[in-house]
Amino acid sequence: MLRGKTAVVTGASRGIGKAIALGMAQNGANVAIVYAASESSAHEVLKKAESFGVAARAYQCNVADWNEARSVCEKIAADFGSVDILVNNAGIIKDNLLRRMSEEDFNAVIGVNLSGAFNFTRHLSRFVMRSKAGRIINISSASGIMGNPCQANYSAAKAGMIGLTKTAAKEFSGKNVTCNAIAPGFIDTDMTAALPQAVKERISTTVPLRRMGTAEEVANLAVFLASELSSYITGEVIRVDGGLCM
Numbered sequence: 070m071l072r073g074k075t076a077v078v079t080g081a082s083r084g085i086g087k088a089i090a091l092g093m094a095q096n097g098a099n100v101a102i103v104y105a106a107s108e109s110s111a112h113e114v115l116k117k118a119e120s121f122g123v124a125a126r127a128y129q130c131n132v133a134d135w136n137e138a139r140s141v142c143e144k145i146a147a148d149f150g151s152v153d154i155l156v157n158n159a160g161i162i163k164d165n166l167l168r169r170m171s172e173e174d175f176n177a178v179i180g181v182n183l184s185g186a187f188n189f190t191r192h193l194s195r196f197v198m199r200s201k202a203g204r205i206i207n208i209s210s211a212s213g214i215m216g217n218p219c220q221a222n223y224s225a226a227k228a229g230m231i232g233l234t235k236t237a238a239k240e241f242s243g244k245n246v247t248c249n250a251i252a253p254g255f256i257d258t259d260m261t262a263a264l265p266q267a268v269k270e271r272i273s274t275t276v277p278l279r280r281m282g283t284a285e286e287v288a289n290l291a292v293f294l295a296s297e298l299s300s301y302i303t304g305e306v307i308r309v310d311g312g313l314c315m
């Protein structure tokens with residue numbers, strides 16, 4: 070489905086990003102695996118991607134850093150020769166009540182989740198626009214749609230990604246590039262592993278499908294949005310949340 074395309078996935082060493090990178094590779098795309106610190110996990114993802122018969126490379130990069138992001142994006146484009154698909158997935162949380170949240174924690178979460186997505190979109194857009202059917206996919210969150218106690222930084226970043234998605238969709242439409250956001254609900258990854266047990270138990274009553282989602286269930290949508298099957302969908306926010314935000 071994606072044979073001959075090149076996909077860049079940020080935060081691809083673990084969790085949802087890993088599942089997306091492997092989903093892209095399984096469907097024939099070459100993959101650039103961007104990670105922050107988990108070098109050995111990123112290399113495991115790389116080896117697994119290669120086992121699907123595609124080219125894969127791993128790149129260490131703090132997506133929040135404008136200059137670092139620029140040089141890595143240029144290296145990726147030079148290494149692969151083209152970039153067709155960008156998935157802005159890298160994210161962190163630093164939860165606290167709004168009235169106790171530090172400026173540092175607010176800015177850190179905005180920096181990785183929102184500025185990171187801007188940086189990669191900004192630095193790779195000229196390559197993605199050269200693709201005949203470029204795709205940008207931003208991993209937002211149910212928290213960006215509904216808000217969530219203790220997540221003022223994260224909700225603001227994820228809501229910001231929705232605005233970024235719609236603007237990119239409008240600006241890049243003339244080059245046949247689509248830009249969509251995925252809003253996952255509770256997904257079983259390292260990020261949610263730290264949730265208090267009481268919150269995890271509440272998931273079975275607040276989520277209509279009565280369970281957490283898997284990273285692969287998010288990746289399935291990302292692969293669809295990256296493919297030709299989604300050619301008339303742009304500027305959309307699609308929830309993968311078991312009905313949470315319904």
Ligand code: NAP
Pocket residue numbers: 079080081082083084085086103104105106107108110130131132133158159160161181182208209210211252253254255256257258259260261
């Ligand atoms: P995760 O398991 O904690 O993985 C986070 C990934 O982001 C890792 O690959 C990490 O790299 C990378 N990363 C973190 N900071 C980075 C930075 N500064 N520069 C580059 N990469 C960085 O998280 P996840 O649950 O898979 O979440 C993935 C995305 O989905 C995030 O944007 C998250 O907000 C969103 N999301 C998750 C859920 C959920 O329930 N899990 C729900 C809604 C939305 P290292 O391994 O190198 O640290």
